[in-house]
Amino acid sequence: MPELPEVEVVRRGVGAHVLGRPVSRVEVLHPRAVRRHVLGGDDLSARLTGRTFTAACRRGKYLWIEVDGDEALLTHLGMSGQLLVQPPDAPDEKHLRVRFRFADSGTELRFVDQRTFGGLSLDDLVPVGAVHLPKPVAHIAPDPLEPVFEPDRVVERMRSRRTGVKRALLDQSLVSGIGNIYADEALWRAKLHFARPTATLTRPAVRRLFDAVGEVLDEALQQGGTSFDALYVNVNGESGYFDRSLAVYGQADRPCPRCGAPVRRDAFMNRSSYTCPVCQPRPRNGHW
């Protein structure tokens, strides 16, 4: 469940259900789910057994659970990953990849992932600036909901790029947590076309864009994230409701909520971009 609001919903669920509970058994049911754990599934399992989850943390779309304070079980949900808290007698999900049992014999933590783009690993925590991050997350920029996010600095970095504004929004080393849905929604709110060159944007325009990013992420989080189908759920298997508030994402041919013009879909980066052709005119000659 991919973008920041959905991952944050899962982080809160994990934090509420598995902290302080010693792990009694880890079953790795699909090797691809632990491919980023270099020493393999048996090692992951052995090193977690008997230890206790102490905190649930997140940066951008990465989620990790600190283990006794010095290591972290790092998770990326990829396109279709889920972390579910389930009673031990609940039937195995079709795409169950990793199961964590606890010494109290209560609920299990399950990693379920249809497309196996996501995965788990156990990593050392390293200091990065004012925070500690799992090593593979060290190069990921702060997300807009973190206290260490510095808007002015990110505005300048974005303006110094030589690329289109949507490509920059999706670059997790510039600002993290934004994926295809919230990029399109924020660009619509800021009335910017996805191909607008970052270098042609004024400082106030980029600031307005990041204001829009912050608003759309906050609103989505308040509604439990965006769920188009059963693949995107919280730890209890429940869907979010922000799909009802989407202005343009997935809304091809439906009216723009602001001006009524039909929303258009364009191919972009092997994916799709949705825009209002009136509110977000395509830039011409590298300008607008």
Place this chain on the structure above:
DNA sequence: CCGCTGCCCTGCAGGC
């Protein structure tokens, strides 16, 4: 260093 393409997977919808 930076920007960009291709690829890793499974499942579903729609066209033929």
Place this chain on the structure above:
DNA sequence: TGCCTGCAGGGCAGCG
């Protein structure tokens, strides 16, 4: 009915 293509919310290696 079944086969094929295109598409899906992500990230990374490797290229120029």
